[in-house]
Amino acid sequence: MADHRPCLVVDSGSARFAEQVKSLPDAKHFDVAIYPGQGEAALADLMPDAEIVYIYQHGLTAEMIASAPKLRFIQKHGLNTKNIDVAAASARGRLPRGAGSPTTATPAPAGTHSSSSASTMP
Numbered sequence: 001m002a003d004h005r006p007c008l009v010v011d012s013g014s015a016r017f018a019e020q021v022k023s024l025p026d027a028k029h030f031d032v033a034i035y036p037g038q039g040e041a042a043l044a045d046l047m048p049d050a051e052i053v054y055i056y057q058h059g060l061t062a063e064m065i066a067s068a069p070k071l072r073f074i075q076k077h078g079l080n081t082k083n084i085d086v087a088a089a090s091a092r093g094r095l096p097r098g099a100g101s102p103t104t105a106t107p108a109p110a111g112t113h114s115s116s117s118a119s120t121m122p
């Protein structure tokens with residue numbers, strides 16, 4: 001039996017960013033799904049298989065989060081989570097981690113969501 005490789009969905013709003021993540025040495029441990037040039041609808045189509053999602057430019061809506069029964073972790077590239085529905089992620093126990101600060105919450109402008117290092121995995 002082959003080892004399970006978790007499905008890592010990488011925000012492909014920037015094709016360069018997606019390709020860089022896919023080429024990282026540790027990427028070999030994941031089934032990396034990217035969708036360069038296909039838009040946010042392609043992200044939504046990949047979410048049902050996602051165990052991990054790495055968000056950069058595209059939005060991660062409540063509907064996308066709800067459609068991902070295997071979702072264990074949300075990583076945000078950047079300093080805030082204004083393009084992630086943090087309430088929906090929180091309801092699932094999956095607060096996004098911000099790449100800008102691995103151990104502390106990062107304030108975002110008023111009216112937006114802030115990132116947090118808290119995330120739980122079953």
